[in-house]
Amino acid sequence: MAEVRLASIRKAFGGNVVVDGLDLTVSDREFLTLVGPSGCGKSTTLRLVSGLDQMTSGQVYFDDQPVGHLPPNKRDVAMVFQSYALYPHRTVAQNIGFALRMMRVPKPDIDQRVHRTAEALNISELLDRKPRELSGGQRQRVALGRAIIRDAGAYLLDEPLSNLDAQLRGDMRVELKRLHAELNRTFIYVTHDQVEAMTMSDRIAVLNHGVLQQCAPPEQIYQRPANTFVAAFMGSPPMNFFTGQLVDSDGERFFRGKACAVPLTPEAAHVAQSLPDGEVVLGIRPEDVTLSNGSGALRGKVFVAEPLGADVLVTVDLGGELVKSRVPAPFRTSIDSTVGVLLDPARIHLFSAADGTALHSPTTT
Amino acid sequence: MAEVRLASIRKAFGGNVVVDGLDLTVSDREFLTLVGPSGCGKSTTLRLVSGLDQMTSGQVYFDDQPVGHLPPNKRDVAMVFQSYALYPHRTVAQNIGFALRMMRVPKPDIDQRVHRTAEALNISELLDRKPRELSGGQRQRVALGRAIIRDAGAYLLDEPLSNLDAQLRGDMRVELKRLHAELNRTFIYVTHDQVEAMTMSDRIAVLNHGVLQQCAPPEQIYQRPANTFVAAFMGSPPMNFFTGQLVDSDGERFFRGKACAVPLTPEAAHVAQSLPDGEVVLGIRPEDVTLSNGSGALRGKVFVAEPLGADVLVTVDLGGELVKSRVPAPFRTSIDSTVGVLLDPARIHLFSAADGTALHSPTTT
Amino acid sequence: MTGHSPPLRYRIRWKKIFVTVAAIAFAAYLFLPFYWILAMSFMREVDAIAVPPNWIPPNPTLDNYASFTQPDQVEVLVGGRAIKETPYALGNSMVVATSTALLNLVLAVPAAYAFSRLRFTGSRFLLVGYLVTRMVPSVAIIIPFYLMMRALGLLDTYWALILSYLTFSLPVTIWVLKDFFRTVPRELEDAARIDRCGWLRTIWSVFLPVAAPGLVAAAVFSFMTAWNEFMFALFMTSTEAAKTMPVVAANFATDINTQFTLMAAAGVVAVVPPLVLALFFQRLIVRGMAAGSVKG
Amino acid sequence: MTSAELSVRRADAKRAYLLNAPAMVILFALVAYPIGYSLWVSLHQFNLKRPKDIEFIGLGNYLTLWQDPAFLQSLRTTGLFVLVVVSMTVVLALSLAMVLNESFLGRGPLRSLALLPWAMPGVVNGLMWRTIFDAKTGALNGLLTELGLIDSYQAWLASPVGAFLLAAFAQVWNMLPFAVILLLAGLSAIPSDLYDAARVDRAGVVQRFREVTLPWLLHPLLIVLILETMNSFRAFDTIYVLTGGGPGEATNIIAVLSVRTALTYTDFGLGSAYAWVITLITFVISVGYVAALYRKGNFEV
Amino acid sequence: GRAALAGVVRFEGWDYEAGLVQQNVDRFMRLNPDVPVEYTPITSAQFIQKITAEFMGGGGPDVLYMYDDSLAASVEAEYLQPLDGIAGVDEIYQAAYPSVAAAMTYQGKRYGLPYYTDSQGLVYNADLLRRAGISTPPRTLDELEAQALRIKAAGLLEYPIGLAAQLSDTAMMWIWALVHANESDLFDRSRPVMARSGSAFVAILEWLQRATQRSRVLDPASIQTLPVPLDNAMMAGRYAFTLAPRYSLRNYNNPEKSTTAGAMLLAAVPTLDGRTEGTASTARMYCLSRETEVRDKGIRLLHYLGGFDEHGVPYTAKFWFVQRGLGFAYDSLRADSEVDATLRKFADPTAYAYLAEVSRARSILSVPWYAEFEAALQRAMQRVLTGGAAPSAAAAELDRAAASLASRYA
Numbered sequence A, B: 001m002a003e004v005r006l007a008s009i010r011k012a013f014g015g016n017v018v019v020d021g022l023d024l025t026v027s028d029r030e031f032l033t034l035v036g037p038s039g040c041g042k043s044t045t046l047r048l049v050s051g052l053d054q055m056t057s058g059q060v061y062f063d064d065q066p067v068g069h070l071p072p073n074k075r076d077v078a079m080v081f082q083s084y085a086l087y088p089h090r091t092v093a094q095n096i097g098f099a100l101r102m103m104r105v106p107k108p109d110i111d112q113r114v115h116r117t118a119e120a121l122n123i124s125e126l127l128d129r130k131p132r133e134l135s136g137g138q139r140q141r142v143a144l145g146r147a148i149i150r151d152a153g154a155y156l157l158d159e160p161l162s163n164l165d166a167q168l169r170g171d172m173r174v175e176l177k178r179l180h181a182e183l184n185r186t187f188i189y190v191t192h193d194q195v196e197a198m199t200m201s202d203r204i205a206v207l208n209h210g211v212l213q214q215c216a217p218p219e220q221i222y223q224r225p226a227n228t229f230v231a232a233f234m235g236s237p238p239m240n241f242f243t244g245q246l247v248d249s250d251g252e253r254f255f256r257g258k259a260c261a262v263p264l265t266p267e268a269a270h271v272a273q274s275l276p277d278g279e280v281v282l283g284i285r286p287e288d289v290t291l292s293n294g295s296g297a298l299r300g301k302v303f304v305a306e307p308l309g310a311d312v313l314v315t316v317d318l319g320g321e322l323v324k325s326r327v328p329a330p331f332r333t334s335i336d337s338t339v340g341v342l343l344d345p346a347r348i349h350l351f352s353a354a355d356g357t358a359l360h361s362p363t364t365t
Numbered sequence C: 001m002t003g004h005s006p007p008l009r010y011r012i013r014w015k016k017i018f019v020t021v022a023a024i025a026f027a028a029y030l031f032l033p034f035y036w037i038l039a040m041s042f043m044r045e046v047d048a049i050a051v052p053p054n055w056i057p058p059n060p061t062l063d064n065y066a067s068f069t070q071p072d073q074v075e076v077l078v079g080g081r082a083i084k085e086t087p088y089a090l091g092n093s094m095v096v097a098t099s100t101a102l103l104n105l106v107l108a109v110p111a112a113y114a115f116s117r118l119r120f121t122g123s124r125f126l127l128v129g130y131l132v133t134r135m136v137p138s139v140a141i142i143i144p145f146y147l148m149m150r151a152l153g154l155l156d157t158y159w160a161l162i163l164s165y166l167t168f169s170l171p172v173t174i175w176v177l178k179d180f181f182r183t184v185p186r187e188l189e190d191a192a193r194i195d196r197c198g199w200l201r202t203i204w205s206v207f208l209p210v211a212a213p214g215l216v217a218a219a220v221f222s223f224m225t226a227w228n229e230f231m232f233a234l235f236m237t238s239t240e241a242a243k244t245m246p247v248v249a250a251n252f253a254t255d256i257n258t259q260f261t262l263m264a265a266a267g268v269v270a271v272v273p274p275l276v277l278a279l280f281f282q283r284l285i286v287r288g289m290a291a292g293s294v295k296g
Numbered sequence D: 001m002t003s004a005e006l007s008v009r010r011a012d013a014k015r016a017y018l019l020n021a022p023a024m025v026i027l028f029a030l031v032a033y034p035i036g037y038s039l040w041v042s043l044h045q046f047n048l049k050r051p052k053d054i055e056f057i058g059l060g061n062y063l064t065l066w067q068d069p070a071f072l073q074s075l076r077t078t079g080l081f082v083l084v085v086v087s088m089t090v091v092l093a094l095s096l097a098m099v100l101n102e103s104f105l106g107r108g109p110l111r112s113l114a115l116l117p118w119a120m121p122g123v124v125n126g127l128m129w130r131t132i133f134d135a136k137t138g139a140l141n142g143l144l145t146e147l148g149l150i151d152s153y154q155a156w157l158a159s160p161v162g163a164f165l166l167a168a169f170a171q172v173w174n175m176l177p178f179a180v181i182l183l184l185a186g187l188s189a190i191p192s193d194l195y196d197a198a199r200v201d202r203a204g205v206v207q208r209f210r211e212v213t214l215p216w217l218l219h220p221l222l223i224v225l226i227l228e229t230m231n232s233f234r235a236f237d238t239i240y241v242l243t244g245g246g247p248g249e250a251t252n253i254i255a256v257l258s259v260r261t262a263l264t265y266t267d268f269g270l271g272s273a274y275a276w277v278i279t280l281i282t283f284v285i286s287v288g289y290v291a292a293l294y295r296k297g298n299f300e301v
Numbered sequence E: 001g002r003a004a005l006a007g008v009v010r011f012e013g014w015d016y017e018a019g020l021v022q023q024n025v026d027r028f029m030r031l032n033p034d035v036p037v038e039y040t041p042i043t044s045a046q047f048i049q050k051i052t053a054e055f056m057g058g059g060g061p062d063v064l065y066m067y068d069d070s071l072a073a074s075v076e077a078e079y080l081q082p083l084d085g086i087a088g089v090d091e092i093y094q095a096a097y098p099s100v101a102a103a104m105t106y107q108g109k110r111y112g113l114p115y116y117t118d119s120q121g122l123v124y125n126a127d128l129l130r131r132a133g134i135s136t137p138p139r140t141l142d143e144l145e146a147q148a149l150r151i152k153a154a155g156l157l158e159y160p161i162g163l164a165a166q167l168s169d170t171a172m173m174w175i176w177a178l179v180h181a182n183e184s185d186l187f188d189r190s191r192p193v194m195a196r197s198g199s200a201f202v203a204i205l206e207w208l209q210r211a212t213q214r215s216r217v218l219d220p221a222s223i224q225t226l227p228v229p230l231d232n233a234m235m236a237g238r239y240a241f242t243l244a245p246r247y248s249l250r251n252y253n254n255p256e257k258s259t260t261a262g263a264m265l266l267a268a269v270p271t272l273d274g275r276t277e278g279t280a281s282t283a284r285m286y287c288l289s290r291e292t293e294v295r296d297k298g299i300r301l302l303h304y305l306g307g308f309d310e311h312g313v314p315y316t317a318k319f320w321f322v323q324r325g326l327g328f329a330y331d332s333l334r335a336d337s338e339v340d341a342t343l344r345k346f347a348d349p350t351a352y353a354y355l356a357e358v359s360r361a362r363s364i365l366s367v368p369w370y371a372e373f374e375a376a377l378q379r380a381m382q383r384v385l386t387g388g389a390a391p392s393a394a395a396a397e398l399d400r401a402a403a404s405l406a407s408r409y410a
């Protein structure tokens, strides 16, 4: 099986609309990642695709066949539950091999596949334990193992790595990518980890309040966000935003905000020409904000500096507006001292102040 | 209450030693973060501190009073469970206010504090729901709310933000730091998120297989890891390691590995003098590996390039050994093309090949 | 798209159909026998024994019920005394059954908690010991029990009944509760202890609500055991002071004459109070009680 | 085990016995004497009609039983009766409980209705079934005739097989609620996400039942089995009113024999011996259940 | 709680018409203000069991009801005391029907005063007989079978004859009636004589088996029929013949309860030869407990209940007959006009009186193992009716059972 198409699916719990007219096609063999703020409807969407919940309206197609009427066990999907849902009475090995047993795979085959899976997940020594004797991360890996051992048409993974340490998560990422390449199946993946989303996906779909905001390949999501929501959501720390006007001065087109003025590049200026005057939102990512005293630098006070290991995240107070800048570690300037802040004009985004849709994104170099 | 001291605590499940002679003092008002690979004993340590589990041996002191014999409800700790453990029959509001009710706080007070807490956690609209009607991240926030609403001597937080999106997690981090500052109490925090660990902690304790590896302030952990385990564990992507010999050549002391040779800085050389000849491990972080064709560059082939948003993680094959380099986006070199790799000699770490303990770390600038 | 996949809204919900059909079948199975009694209770005796049977009372009458409220006006009917006793008996049954159920819970909850949460030597022995006391048929113990109650001066009081029903139901209640307590996630208790609940508070505020289905099952069990027990009630009581409904109902069926319609009315009267109670309490049996509370 | 764990263990044991103390005191205080008395009586020749002839005869009563063909016959009948009743009860109760665990219109009333048979005093229950099965004026005959399933009224209880099955049927109807309520409570404790997981793991209805439902229900099922066995071994009321043990020996189960012997013939010695045989058999069967379920795995008492 | 007040007469009986009993007892207390009586009714099916428990616990009643067939056992269990020598008892025993007097006597001692008595008779539905063209009831068993066959042939009923033959604690009085009617017996001074060759008992069993198995006029469902369902079937017109106590006619002919009211008539019990006559009766009595502490007051109550008042009228016996039609033990009451008027409402006085005269108490009542024997008898009858045993074999087996019981209690 292959293409998964969601056609205007909608799910409401009582009066509470949780997924709102979602149209999304996940093509065959694609690795699609669903991201969005907590409670935006990601898990619900997966449950609708798997058939565990019934849509209020809309239809799900697998390879152009409507499957709305099929129960989950007829849909040929594998799923990792956000809450794990391990069988408490069964050992880890039995949990992992459960689906195979249901499909009447011969016992020796099951054993062998369980061992292989457990090895990939680094839980081989735990095979005889019961779930309640496992740590959080170990449980999560069992839940993951239960899905990836199967040969399903589509894999639905709901935050399968959230409780793992960075290293293990890196390993698992590689493992999942390998699996995806090997199986050549459709994956729908939910995560809160931007690195995961960026590194693993063919495309990322950003949801907010059950509404699809943008669905595009990772670089595009990052570099050409469709609106302020996506721009703010993707990227950690998030993009800096300033509200202001576009003004002309000295024949150059400027963005003028409360605390800053930024000249527009010709491309941006070109886009800006066609706009009515009025408010716009300027966005710029922290890594495009440098601290220097060069020309065009704005003066601000260091508000807080957070070391992130390789980098330091410096928040500067530009007379009431805060701007974050990511600079390489170490950063030794003390709090409240004055620094110069440089917003790279080539890296600015412009958004409509009214509805937040993107007007201009920097050209990718 | 204040200082929490763990004296040689040890916990075994059957024959399986999970916490192994842990000595750790968390001083009053400190924010200590416990990190370590999945299954290393973090949650177990918290359970021992809270009194939910009984130590096999050792003692826990709160302000120099042994509390090993006290039940959890007498220890005055608040805790967020990795598995949430919400009261299923109570609403969100009742869950959050439960501890206050137990302490006979007057009802209006409870209501007010519940509302304040819910607001901070951004779950005000969910107060009347039951846990089963919440999304994963919402449940986690309820679990967090249940702990932070209390006024406890020590706060034990077990991965309280793992299921939240980056933005919310950022907000929560700030909220928790604010709370910590406001309450001025001891916090013991478990997380897998390095950013959290680095930005929030006064000190980080790294555990492996139940054994404490290092306990130090974040920068020190990052910049002067006590051994290869800590060096590898902290930092994402992890440090690059090369095994090799220290050799003299042209009067300079070199590190010579299978695929690379790196000159040592005078400080490193100084340390190296005192070492017997033999194997050492050289470590260098991806951000200290640059791609350039300058002098001293090693030749390698681009193996894979993973875009991370602001940066790209490039893995280069140095004739059999892989080295990761983090370079600013965009990275346009195609896979398999040859690049030059420069390991910054000033940024290398040296570890004993025998037991992994650190021999030399670069001076922090 | 092929034509034979039905559109969403006309999808056949086999499960729903199956459940509905099964529910109707079970309702019939449970209710029809009772319906016969119910119908009879509104008939005159001639109509009750007619061939073919009258499915619906042809001359509906409330006489059978009216006799309970106006026992003195019952002239020609049998069981005049039993009629008079019925209201008292209902009250006695209610008191005895309710107290039995409550006492059962009070005594069984701590014991069952110990079995489900604490590991101690002799637990199996004790558990089996409880059940063994229940395995001796009541015919063997009814006479000595009678002698004991007589010695204690408890004959013809509620206590004689409550105590004997306790011996019947307590072992079972402990077993039932023990099982349900095991299904309550331990993390919930942990959370409660962290939230500064002592042992009792933990049980009361967290444990029991989550184990509610089990509590309801246990309470209903002990209530019903007490409600319909006959032999002990007969032996231990003799007057309106403690006689329960089954004893009085049996009085409608003498060896010389049985007035079926009146007896049917008594049966209906005996069945209604527990049913009404059940209607209220069944809400506590909630599906997936602990859903959403723990992850793992 | 270390001393710390040992002391925890000891504290646990102390607490456990403390928690059990009220139940233990009440229970053992109330049943110790009656049980001891009846055991003692069963070792005596003890017939009230012979008050002067009461004497200790050891296992005499049990030997008498063992040599009594009526008893042995009754033992066989009882075995079959228990088998039929318990299996029918479990199957019906499980299905009903599963239906009641679904949500549908009218679930609340049906849940209450499921308790109805239980609330019916034994005498009323017995008489109710009598009037229904009656050969001359019974509702069953009336119904089947009107449905055209039979030509004329049948004497359902007059054939040994018919009487046996109908007695079992009436008994099942009466005992069903207990099993239903227990199993229903057991079902409701199953976390729903386990079903979700099993469904995406491609488990069909039957497999979900076998793999998720049954393992969770093992404990309630054990109680249901033990108690229903116990109850059907002593099913006296219904049988007594319905068939009186007949026709012939068809429904002459030990419970009827023991009540007759002890209370009608006032032969307490022999009657108590019957009761203790029942006790022993139920005990052995219960142990058998535990062992069988234990082998199913994942099961601790 | 139980009022253990000194001087109170504790009076217990099965719960038949407990309201009326109380009414009567209240009257007694009005007449005898110095004798307080506490009356407790007990469910009839468990009456013996409960008084057993009470006597065991030392708290038995002072005055109590007793079944004729439980008398011997109760005396053996030392619950009762003889009434011989009490003033007025001799007169009562003389006035009572001999069958009743015999039933209240055990091992030559008198233990009770009569409560009521009743005799078995043939009850038939004259309406059905008429429709089958029959005008007189059968005298012999063969006639009974023939008439039944005619009714059956007329398509009126499939099984014209019904009997109450279920295993239960209720005595199968009809078999005793058939045996007594043939001037035979099951016992000869408590020695079983059932298997004796040529005994009427075997012949009766043969007829029963023939009627069930061969001519199929006796309803096979009888083996699962209790007296009350039998009554219901009679009142529903589902049988033409049965053997029942005279008393049952009161209901059969009551239009409030019966669809066959007015058509139900009484006749003598058919016999093998049509010439012999007789039937069986039951008796219920009032007894005095052995341990009573209020003997004199208890005796006064006994006299009120079972004896004659100062006008020489058995007040309570008449009360029961008028109120509920319970058969009286005194022939003298027949002359009472009120009694006569009541009787005419449901039965023919001649047939009614005839049955009382010819009836005999069960000879076996004078053994303490009657209950056990009755169970064996019921079982034997079932085997005969179902064809499960040959009549002679059944009789022989019953004989053996009785002998072994006798030796066990010897």
Ligand SMILES: Nc1ncnc2c1ncn2[C@@H]1O[C@H](COP(=O)(O)OP(=O)(O)OP(=O)(O)O)[C@@H](O)[C@H]1O
Pocket: A132, A133, A134, A135, A136, A137, A138, A163, B013, B016, B018, B036, B037, B038, B039, B040, B041, B042, B043, B044, B045, B082
């Ligand atoms: N009840 C138990 N019986 C046996 N082993 C257990 C039990 N509970 C935990 N363990 C083991 O103890 C080790 C430590 O568990 P712990 O929960 O402390 O890990 P953790 O550091 O919190 O891991 P994670 O990050 O995955 O949550 C794990 O290897 C786990 O398998």
Ligand SMILES: Nc1ncnc2c1ncn2[C@@H]1O[C@H](COP(=O)(O)OP(=O)(O)OP(=O)(O)O)[C@@H](O)[C@H]1O
Pocket: A013, A016, A018, A036, A037, A038, A039, A040, A041, A042, A043, A044, A045, A082, B132, B133, B134, B135, B136, B137, B138, B163
């Ligand atoms: N049974 C329910 N009844 C009512 N509302 C529900 C129910 N289940 C989920 N919701 C609501 O639906 C919304 C979407 O839930 P969902 O679980 O899909 O979120 P999510 O995107 O997976 O979030 P998270 O990242 O926190 O897991 C949430 O606001 C949640 O509160």
Ligand SMILES: [Mg+2]
Pocket: A042, A043, A044, A082, A158, B135, B136, B137
């Ligand atoms: Mg979710």
Ligand SMILES: [Mg+2]
Pocket: A135, A136, A137, B042, B043, B044, B082, B158
């Ligand atoms: Mg953990």
